[in-house]
Each structure stands twice: as C-alpha cells, then as structure tokens.
Amino acid sequence: MAISIAIDNVTRTFGTVKALEGVGLKIEAGEFFTLLGSSGSGKSTLLKLIGGFDRPTTGRVLFDEQDVTDMPANRRPSNTVFQDLALFPHMSVGDNVAYGLKVKGIAASERNKRVDSTLALVDLAGFAERNVNLLSGGQRQRVALARALVMEPGILLLDEPLTGLDERLRQQMRDEFGRLHQRTGSTFVLVTHNQDEALSLSDRMAIMHKGTIEQVGRPADFFANPANDFVARFVGMERILKPERLERSGGDTVAVIAGERLVLPGARDVGEMGLLAVRPDRISLVNGHAAPGSSLAATVAGRQFRGRFFDFHLELGDGQKLDAEIAVEFASAWPEPGNPVRLEFAGGALVPVPPSRTAANRDT
C-alpha cells in the first residue's frame, strides 16, 4: 500500500552548515513526487531523512501520520535505489534481489517466485544467475530497481538514479520509472538535478535551493506561475528582464522597459519590484510594423543554430539581453548581427516574477 509522507518543519545542520532549514512538505500516498535542485540544495539530505539514513536536527518525519523520525532505515517501509546503485558485488542478480526477502525470513519457494516475477517486471527474466558485475549500465539499473521493488515498498526512493547513463538509456529508464509507478501504485520520491526528468515524470515536484523549498506544485505551475526568478531560471527561463516599473491597468499588467510600454494581458500582479521571466519560444521578430504595446525595439547580437530552431541573441535599448527561439524556416530572412529588429511578445512570453528572497540566489 502506498504511504504518504509529511516533513514537519525539518532542519538539519552539519556543524555550522544548514543543509535543510525549516522544510515543510506533504507528499500524498501514491504520488510521483520529485525533489529538484542543484547540488548542495539539500535534496539528497531530505531523501536520506525520508529513507531513515539520517535524523533531522529538529523537526519530524511522518509516514501515514505516524512519527518515524527515530525509526532506523531497516525498519521503515521505504526502499531506495541508490545513486551508485550499490549492488552487492559478491552476489548474483538473483541473490541481490532476494536479499531483502531473505532478511525478512520469507521462505525460499515464495522468495524465488517473487524474485522471478520482479525480475520479469523490470525486463530481466532469466537473469537471476548472472554476475552483477558483468551487466551493462541499464541492466544494473534494473537490478537495483528490482531489488527495491521486490520488497513491495510503500515508498520508493530514487536518488539520482539516472546519472551516469547515456541519453538514450536515460530516456528509456525514465519511461520505465513512469510505467513501474503505474504498475506498483507506490509513492515514488525522485531526487534529481535534471529538470526534464522532473517535468516528464512528476505528479508534483518541489524545487529546492540552499536547504529550503522554493516552490511546490504540478510541473505546469512552474512555468505559468514561477514563485520567483530563481525558479523561473531553474525551469529553463534563463533570461530575466528587469523592467523600469510594473503597473496594474485593469486586469492586465503593464511593464515599462527601455522607455517603451508593454501590456502583458492577464499577467498576475507581483508588485512594483517584480521581474520578468522570458519564454524564448513565445517571441517573434518583426520587420517594420508591429503592434504598439506588445513589442519592443532590439538589436540582433548574434544567432546560433540549434537544430529545430535558431537561437537569436538580442539586446534591448537599455542594454538588457534576451533570447528568442525562431523556427528554422522563418529564420533565414532575418537580419544579420548588428541590425535592429522589433520583438513581438505573444501572451505569456513575459512572466512577472517576484525577486527571490536573497540576492545571492541570483548567482545560481
């Protein structure tokens, strides 16, 4: 049965370093939840606390409303796929998968049945006798998954399990995770620094930064309503513009940038100090006439071929930089670097975001 997780005001300090600070989080039973963050954000520390490999300095961890803060890992109903997989090198594939069942005292006949069916579940039927050290990266990955899943865990913890795999294999294993989540119905908690993984797999996710949670929500929320400029950057809106000011006008927000007025229809109010996160796929380049109120003057600073599109590097009148992704078939007619253009912004091209709490956040 899937188990829900609650993190109640958890702080974890190592000496003077605060790895986690006042983190609160609720993960629903059966959810695929992702902790997304760069290294040092505290995501792995949080996963360790959930798995029972570490204790919070203050605060509580609850499984299904039960306090498990002081329960060691071997008694928790959670199982982990470790970052380095941690397959036992002195055991065969089958013995690796059977290990947890053996510890639990499950009889050999029942054990073998469960090992076989779990190996089949991860497409490794008939691999039980193999030496784990001679498997490919993808196969090792599957053994690690099987070893955890055979325990029928209420919670499956995945600690950056796709690092070290090549792109094709990542894609394949990512689909596998989604499929296994459907099949088992367990609560899955994935830790990753890869936003593609997080966006494609998660029911909900949390972006972590410097030991705190910046935003929790469904993947789409992070694009529509990023909590601040850090989050916007993290989900791929890498250019952030600083307008001269933001005003409310009716239901819309009006930004003043480089002396021009730009109406953002229906955009939310984030206060006067707000910034604008740029979605480069929603900007088009216009020669000559452009609708007033939805376009800005800019200069082409350069362009890069990116496969399906050209990445235009642009500079506004006040020196601020932004990028636009222009489909290849439209790009050939556009001016060479150094020439002026007008940028037309489709709805949602500029997302108002509040600045994040600490200035230091902008470095990342």
Place this chain on the structure above:
Amino acid sequence: MKSPGFLLALPTALIVLLLGFVPLIVILVWSFWTWDPATYWIRPEFSLAGYEAILEAGRWSVILGSLGKAFLTATICVAIGYPAAMAVHFLASRRTALLLMALFTIPFFTSYMIRAFSWRLVLGRNGLINGWLMDVGIVDQPLDWLLFSNFAVNVGLVASYLPFVIFPLILSMQRVEPSLLAASQDLGAGFWRTFRSVLLPLTQAGIFAGFLFVFVMAAGSATEVQMLGGAAASMISVMINDVMRVVNFPLAFAISTVVMIILFGLIYIGNRLFKLTRLFEGFTW
C-alpha cells in the same frame, strides 16, 4: 616491456630476485646435498638425510607446534584487529583515526627484545597482573602459568603482530562502498546481518592478508619464545639455529624448505579462495 613502469620496477625486481629468490633456491638445492664430516660442509651429492632427520628428535612436533602457535596468534589478531579496524574506519573522525593508527604502529618503534622483555614485567610472578590479582584478592599465590608458558608466548606474539593485521583490514574496508552497507540496511538488515552478509564477505581478502602476514611472521619468530616461553618451548627458527650450531646444514635447509613449502602452499590456496591479489588492485569487482 619498454615502458617507464618496467624501468622503475627493475631495481626492486632485481633486489627481490637476488636477495630473496636466489637464496631460497640455494637453500632448496643444498637441502638435498650430503653433509661431509671431513670439511664440516656439504658436498654436491644427492641425499635425503636432512629430510629423514626432520622426523627424528621431535622436530616434527616443533614444526607443528610453531605452526599451531602461529595459527592461534593470527586468529586472535584477526579477532581483535577486525573490531579495531572497524572503529578506525567507520566510527572515528579523521583526527581520531590518525591518532589510533599512530598508536597501532607503536610496537614497530621498539625492538622485539625490549617488547618481549616488557611482558616479563607484566606477566611475571611479581609482575603487574599477579600483583593486581593478589591485591584484589582473586588469588593467594601468584599464577605461574602467566609467564614462561605458551600463554605468555601467544600474548607476546599477538602484541607484536597486531598492527600487521589492522592495516590490511582497514585497506579492505576502504574498498567497501558505504552505500552497500546503507543498501543492506535499507533492505531491512540490522547491524549483525549487514556485518555477516555484506561487510565480512567483502573484506575477506583483507582478513586473509592480515592473517597471512601475522601467520608467516609468527611462524618465523624466535624472540618471543626465547624470552617468554618455558624451558622446553621451541620454535622453528630456534630449532634451525640449534641445528646450525652443530653445523648440520642439510637438516637446517631441509627444515627451512619444508616450512617454505607449507607457507607458499598456504598463500597459494588463500589466493585461490580469497582473491588476495584484489586487495592490491584497483577496485575491480
């Protein structure tokens, strides 16, 4: 073979070959020669007299006794050294670990003689232990078997060679990824289960290497037996010394050869069973 590595290894290889291997071959060959009473030396004439003499005068029992003492010493060293190595590797902070390692190496800094002699002060009739036992009132008379006994010899041997078992054990523990122990715990195993099913099997090369170091050195030791053993106590090296004193070279060489074959056999079997060489490779599981 013209690599810089080969050139760098050449001096060491030559030294090992000339000073280690060649004398062993010489001993092996000479053990089959005949003793010549006219010259007090040997002449190149095939003879098994040396080997026959091993079977006389209780020499076999000295060899077996020595190997027995060495086995016991090595076993005790592993039993004591394993928890010590675990403490250094898993529990101690970096600083404490260094301090502990330094403490373990202290026996290297004193001569065998002084170290063995100091045990006399501890184990003797008027020694520390007997003094304490009588003060506390556990015994009325000093215990005689503490000194000049097999017990004393084993204490001396264990104390001398303990460091040799700790270092290979630490080395082998460093090869065990911490995540493997975490994985075992994650799958429901408590400390003892993880110890038995994961840590012990993965450190068996270190256990055997440490065992072997101690076994070989204890089997070849002389000082501890001479200083701490009883009047009748003997050891292979002491016996060889005695035989040399009466210039029975073929017998001395024959004893050496037999012991050498036993030790090499042990290393060979151990390596087949425990993959000893892995300890000295890169991590290639």
